[in-house]
Amino acid sequence: MRFTENRVASLLRQQGYKLTPQRRQIINAIALSHEHLTPAAIYEKVHQQHPTIGRVTIYRTLDILTEMGLLCEVHAEGSCRSYLLRRPAEHHHHLVCSDCGAVEDFTSCDLNKLEQKLSRQTGFDINGHLLEFSGICPDCRQTAKRRKE
Amino acid sequence: MRFTENRVASLLRQQGYKLTPQRRQIINAIALSHEHLTPAAIYEKVHQQHPTIGRVTIYRTLDILTEMGLLCEVHAEGSCRSYLLRRPAEHHHHLVCSDCGAVEDFTSCDLNKLEQKLSRQTGFDINGHLLEFSGICPDCRQTAKRRKE
């Protein structure tokens, strides 16, 4: 399933928001990218097509889309705020390539048992978790191999 | 096992760094705290004892200590950069109270199976992960209860 522009547009309207050309561009930029993008990177991309767009608009749009659950944040090391289009609306995590930044989603995290155990041991009332794997994606491994040869 | 000042001093010297009074204060401030501290919070604490210390020194010292593996970063939601003394030199994770910021360590994460499975499925060469639970610590739950009564 993909988030088409129309889908996003109607979702926005349902919440009383408008679909402006600027928002359209921002959504496209994120949708077409396979990696997570920082607000600055999104600004760069969109700015090329639409040079008058301001940073403020980027931040505002990211906030709205995140609040609506269409985007999710990635906590990449170094830069803290990066965004990805949330394809499945369900609970999931990320596997981030530390070389090129490519991101894979996965849904099975199976942390319930650990969560229960920790809750019992520490007395914390646990309500969420952040799980991310990092590594080198197949493409980057290929490239690295070729470079050695 | 604890990181005593002498231990830290000799580790610093081994790497060609010096143990200055400023660094001493910074290490103490972090060691005496049970929660993760942002650079700003560390600055506040140290500044009380040593009013001439500059923020630059805080940042530089944090970088050095992190690079040496004596500190580890906590990715709390909201503020991104927080530091804790790395007590056990082993692999561990954090359980962070989203109310008061208290941090508990835990070592059992048992993600090997998941890691292998993901590696097989995606072709990623996985070399690390970030796992953090968030919740309300027992103290804050007590306080919340009392407030209701």
Place this chain on the structure above:
DNA sequence: TTACAGTTGAAAATCAGTTTCAGTTAGCAA
């Protein structure tokens, strides 16, 4: 005690993100 590499803090620069505001516009209703 000395020499010097490493360290310091002040100031200025840079960067990310927020607030404010006056002008503009998407989209509903007539």
Place this chain on the structure above:
DNA sequence: TTGCTAACTGAAACTGATTTTCAACTGTAA
């Protein structure tokens, strides 16, 4: 189609976090 209005926009100014630069200082090995 038109008019209205709440939502939206970009510029500018602001804030707070972090980095860079630099001249003066200091811990430490010899």
